[in-house]
Amino acid sequence: MKLPRTAVKAANSPRQHGNPHLQQPVPSKRPDTTTEPEPWPEPIDGAALLDAIVNAFERHVVLPDVHSAVALALFVIHTWVFDVEDYSPILVITSPEKRCGKSQVLMVLRSLVRRPLIASNMTPAVIFRFIDARQPTLLIDEGDTFISENDELRGIVNGGCLRTTAIVARCTGEQHTPTEFSIWAPKVIAMIGAPPETVEDRSIPIRMRRMKRSDNPVKLRQDRIFDQLLGVRRRARRWADDQMESIKDADPSMPTGLHDRAQDNWRVLIRIADAAGGDWPRRARDAAQHLSGSHEDDESESVQLLDDVRTVFLEHGSDRLRSEAIVRSLVAKSDRPWSEIKRGRPLDQVLLARILKPFGIRPRKLRIGDGAPVRGYDLSDFKDSFERYLAPVATDAVVPDTSSIIRT
Numbered sequence: 001m002k003l004p005r006t007a008v009k010a011a012n013s014p015r016q017h018g019n020p021h022l023q024q025p026v027p028s029k030r031p032d033t034t035t036e037p038e039p040w041p042e043p044i045d046g047a048a049l050l051d052a053i054v055n056a057f058e059r060h061v062v063l064p065d066v067h068s069a070v071a072l073a074l075f076v077i078h079t080w081v082f083d084v085e086d087y088s089p090i091l092v093i094t095s096p097e098k099r100c101g102k103s104q105v106l107m108v109l110r111s112l113v114r115r116p117l118i119a120s121n122m123t124p125a126v127i128f129r130f131i132d133a134r135q136p137t138l139l140i141d142e143g144d145t146f147i148s149e150n151d152e153l154r155g156i157v158n159g160g161c162l163r164t165t166a167i168v169a170r171c172t173g174e175q176h177t178p179t180e181f182s183i184w185a186p187k188v189i190a191m192i193g194a195p196p197e198t199v200e201d202r203s204i205p206i207r208m209r210r211m212k213r214s215d216n217p218v219k220l221r222q223d224r225i226f227d228q229l230l231g232v233r234r235r236a237r238r239w240a241d242d243q244m245e246s247i248k249d250a251d252p253s254m255p256t257g258l259h260d261r262a263q264d265n266w267r268v269l270i271r272i273a274d275a276a277g278g279d280w281p282r283r284a285r286d287a288a289q290h291l292s293g294s295h296e297d298d299e300s301e302s303v304q305l306l307d308d309v310r311t312v313f314l315e316h317g318s319d320r321l322r323s324e325a326i327v328r329s330l331v332a333k334s335d336r337p338w339s340e341i342k343r344g345r346p347l348d349q350v351l352l353a354r355i356l357k358p359f360g361i362r363p364r365k366l367r368i369g370d371g372a373p374v375r376g377y378d379l380s381d382f383k384d385s386f387e388r389y390l391a392p393v394a395t396d397a398v399v400p401d402t403s404s405i406i407r408t
Contacts, residue, residue: 047278080240143191
């Protein structure tokens with residue numbers, strides 16, 4: 001007699017053969033990261049606690065510099081005082097290549113932060129539901145494989161930095177009921193290459209490098225480190241419980257050389273350093289300057305172009321330039337990207353206009369010298385953007401007289 005298909009399937013199921021290992025769920029070896037540890041029974045010295053966290057990172061990971069260790073330690077404590085914060089920067093761990101230690105940093109972070117949730121890939125729907133349900137510290141590995149190309153996910157990551165805007169709305173259930181989900185949580189992203197500019201602008205950067213043959217960190221046992229660092233987590237919780245109110249009300253002085261968003265990113269960490277005392281207020285400000293201070297490489301492509309166009313006007317000594325003259329001067333700068341910006345080809349007048357258009361700057365017909373009107377740019381059209389996006393130019397800059405070049 002031929003059995004029905006469902007009966008055949010049931011008969012061939014492993015559970016029907018009496019294998020007890022297949023009948024019972026396999027126990028998870030992962031530690032319980034959703035339950036917070038008991039706080040340490042005695043008051044904690046904040047500076048000593050941060051030193052212990054730095055030591056945990058430096059023991060198992062070869063970091064690029066001491067400033068990165070400082071930032072990591074402060075971010076760990078940020079996750080424990082997160083409930084009183086209104087802003088949370090993204091900790092972004094990058095490297096130029098694989099095998100630079102990013103995952104090792106994540107493993108140490110997972111053993112120190114509050115309520116860690118680590119994943120190598122997530123959809124937007126999973127992220128905001130996890131955050132809304134668990135209020136975790138979100139640790140995302142392999143971010144280069146799915147964040148840059150996912151606009152919705154990138155919007156959730158960016159929008160979750162500020163408490164007042166950390167909400168997404170979706171229709172749920174059979175009745176499509178409008179529902180709000182919180183995306184307010186500390187976030188860490190590890191990835192190869194640079195993050196999207198909007199993410200980078202909201203980040204504390206940790207730029208990893210491959211270790212040398214002479215480097216010799218202690219091998220990290222992923223099955224043990226969570227338990228090994230339990231005492232540090234307990235001390236972190238106790239210190240955070242004792243210091244939350246003072247941290248909430250603090251308005252620290254910020255180091256010079258940080259733009260407005262960088263100051264927002266570091267203010268929450270410098271509050272922690274000031275509350276910890278010792279030499280941590282100085283170390284935190286030094287780290288902020290080193291990791292997030294003004295660097296030319298941190299500028300967006302469009303701001304780099306603005307800066308170089310200003311230099312071209314200064315070099316030519318004129319307030320009106322042909323589009324062709326600007327492009328020729330930019331492409332001639334060997335230390336800048338303009339000679340191969342278009343997939344190996346040089347900048348042209350069309351791309352120049354396209355990059356400048358969002359700033360409200362457009363080419364127009366201009367009379368330069370005694371010739372007929374030509375397509376070009378007037379320096380006055382750049383004035384507002386120069387003031388908003390660029391540092392002031394030195395007042396004693398020598399401007400060569402190259403007016404003959406301008407009219408060619």
